[in-house]
Amino acid sequence: MSLPEWAPEGVDVTVPNAARVYDYGLGGYHNFAVDREFAEQLISAWPGILQVAHTNRAYLGRVVRWLAAQGVRQFLDIGSGIPTRGNVHEVVQAIDPDARVVYVDVDDVAVSHGQAILAGNPHAAAIGGDLRHPAGILGHERVRALIDFDRPVAVLLVAVLHFLSDEDDPPRLVRELTAALVPGSYVAVSHFTAVDDLGHEHEQVTKLYDRTPTSVRTRDRRQVAGILGGLEVVEPGVVPITSWHPDPEEPAEHEQRSVLGAVGRKPEPA
Ligand SMILES: C[S@@+](CC[C@H](N)C(=O)[O-])C[C@H]1O[C@@H](n2cnc3c(N)ncnc32)[C@H](O)[C@@H]1O
Structure with missing residues (x-):
């Protein structure tokens, strides 16, 4: 099979991949037949999953604008996905063209497409990295070159933590990341969560993802708050993403109860 021009060398087109499945769900074209077939199975199991992808993306935009309004100009977006x-x-360079952004993802398609669209952008980069190894991300030469760790940084962990197991210890990973940041820095998350009346649909989706290299798991409000332990969770707390600073000009059509969102701020030392 001949691969499209954008496909990085060695890409495995025989197993569905979370980044490419999400890209398909958002209407992108950086995906293969195996991803599209898998996405269609997800949609059959739970038609609402498409809406999840779109509301999550809208949440990401609101979070970034909110953080920019707090004065943050440096963003480390881990599990950034395929650019779309x-x-x-x-979003942020429309507010301040000098704002810095580093995208980090384990997926080669996400990284190579990120690098392609950022060519010529001196203030942004895309690198390969694994959230399970924060030191590798924090020490990466592109991160050190673009991010000034003496100034506040926003770490974005949007729709990525549910790909980590409890053994990966997400609270520890967030502690390791925030240890490198000055007070006044932020961590923003969104996370798949169980909803009673969608139990069957969620179970089907989880079972399907178990057939891929990246299983997904739900976490409840208390567990998501625990991931942000040590940070001050800003208002309105850990809430369905559609309730997190909704945009009055672009109101969500339905509440999205299957994904929780929250933003934590690193406090001044006591
Ligand atoms: C559902 S997409 C979310 C993309 C984007 N953050 C958003 O919310 O629109 C999840 C992304 O997380 C990436 N990912 C999964 N596990 C990861 C890990 N351990 N380290 C870095 N990225 C990871 C996947 O490759 C995928 O691109």
Whole structure:
């Protein structure tokens, strides 16, 4: 099978991949037949999943604009996905062209497409990295070159933590990341969560993802708050993403109860 021009060398087109499945769900074209077939199975199991992808993306945009309004100008977007509409650098550099953004993802398609669209952008970069190894991300030469760790940084962990197991210890990973940041820095998350009346649909989706290299798991409000332990969770707390600073000009059509969102701020030392 001949691969499209954008496909990085060695890409495995025989197993569905979370980044490419999400890209398909958002209407992108950086995906293969195996991803599209898998996405269609997800949609059959739970038609609402498409809406999840779109509301999550809208949440990401609101979070970034809110953080920019707090004065943050540096963003480390981990599990950034394949660039699509409303990328972080587009949102924040429209506010301040000097804002810095580094995208980090384990997926080669996400990284190579990120590098392609950022060519010529001196303030943004895309690198390969694994959230399970924060030291590798924090020490990466592109991160050190673009991010000034003496100034506040926003770490974005949007729709990525549910790909980590409890053994990966997400609270520890967030502690390791925030240890490198000055007070006044932020961590923003969104996370798949269980909803009683969608139990069957969620179970089907989880079972399907178990057939891929990246299983997904739900976490409840208390567990998501625990991931942000040590940070001050800003108002309105850990809430369904559609309730997190909703945009009155673009109101969500339905509440999205299957994904929780929250933003934590690193406090001054006591
Ligand atoms: C559902 S997409 C979310 C993309 C984007 N953050 C958003 O919310 O629109 C999840 C992304 O997380 C990436 N990912 C999964 N596990 C990861 C890990 N351990 N480290 C870095 N990225 C990871 C996947 O490759 C995928 O691109």
